Amino acid sequence: MTDRKQELAANLAKVEERIAAACAAAGRHREEVTLIVVTKTYPADDVRILSELGVRHVAENRDQDAAPKAAACSDLPLSWHFVGQLQTNKVRSVVGYADVVQSVDRARLVTALSKEAVRAGREVGCLLQVALDAGESGRASGGEGSSLDGRRREAGGRGGVPPEGIEELADLVAGAEGLRLDGLMTVAPLTGEYAGRQQAAFERVMDLSTRMRRTHPAANMVSAGMSADLEQAVAAGATHVRVGTAVLGVRPRLG
Template sequence: MTERKDELAGNLARVEERIADACAAAGRRREDVTLIVVTKTYPASDVRTLADLGVRQVAENRDQEAAPKAAECADLPLRWHFVGQLQTNKVRSVVGYADVVQSVDRSRLVTALSKEAVRAGRELDCLVQVALDADEGGRGERGGVAPGGIEELADALALAPGLRCGGLMTVAPLTGEYAGRQQAAFERLMDLSTRLRRNHPAATMVSAGMSGDLEQAVAAGATHVRVGTSVLGVRPGLG
């Protein structure tokens, strides 16, 4: 266990240094960027170790893995983010442990989340997931709504009992005009965030950037970066 803790501590320190350097290069304060560690495929013991090392924000993308892990770590001072595509039949479970749902991309999901949040007596922060590669009116390959659909979903979130519209999230597209142009994609998201805040001033979260492109996200203005591999290592079966 000590060996794993040392490994995670070293990885975290390197990621922290990358974020600090990116903030300095962009003229931003380090405290303006929040690190969310994506713990998918890794055990609850790693989550516990990360909490010991000072991590307070963790993310998961599959409910069947996240629910038991969150239950096992319920005693820890963590804020749980759900970042995967969310089916409505998983909403009740996710509402039980998630503090933030970053992948809201359709009105039916808003309705389901609201119903379960009220039933559970909880208030959830929700982000509209933006698919920068989606045709207007369509959804992206990895989920997400086209930019033209943001306002409608944000309005629905703002009116939904038990939910708050917290801001926007995106994953850098693999296809389309932003393929290989992560910073341009994240700058586009920031423009969309600025527009959103005209009507929803509290929707200040901008979640963008992962292990490979966190610097570009910070340069563009992201408030939250979601880092998995650079902290926890290459996921089992992927390397």
């Protein structure tokens, strides 16, 4: 076993212990939580090692890095998740490899994803990215052709739809050809009433998920929690956690 494989195996084991302990503390079965390893900035060689170690879900946030990496690893039994803010001019490329887009936050993006999914003959899973700090950046700066887009612009630089926009956007995804509404995603907010209160933030998203599932019962995925706060996400009820640094190490600085 190479040094890097030993390192990743050890890190994965530690993360697995954390998830298992969090599940036990929350009275949940370990099988209820899926680990997604965020491989952004790391090479295809690391993705290949992770696959050998049993990882089945990986995530990327920049198409220019993800597309060649996914192509290099196309022989592996992996599900690829796109978790970054997605520009519409990148949608065609992302649809080529992403099984799930976790950062759906506006109507124009839904339209673009649907068009490219149909063109590619694929079904793409979609999570609505929820911004619990929506409004903190000030008033909306206009829309992209929909009231949804205007509200989304209030959500700050990391993207996301505010809670009051979920129902409309969920209906749009559910009715879009080539797309599948899978659930919700969030990042613990840095501003607003939930800043520094990760578990409360995640519990709020679980409440929003419960509400959305009254209309869309199959959309039961909740992606929340990262290396620093996966325990709080598991305690709140998240079905998926996105862990990067705790598995792969401190990230190289991007040029």
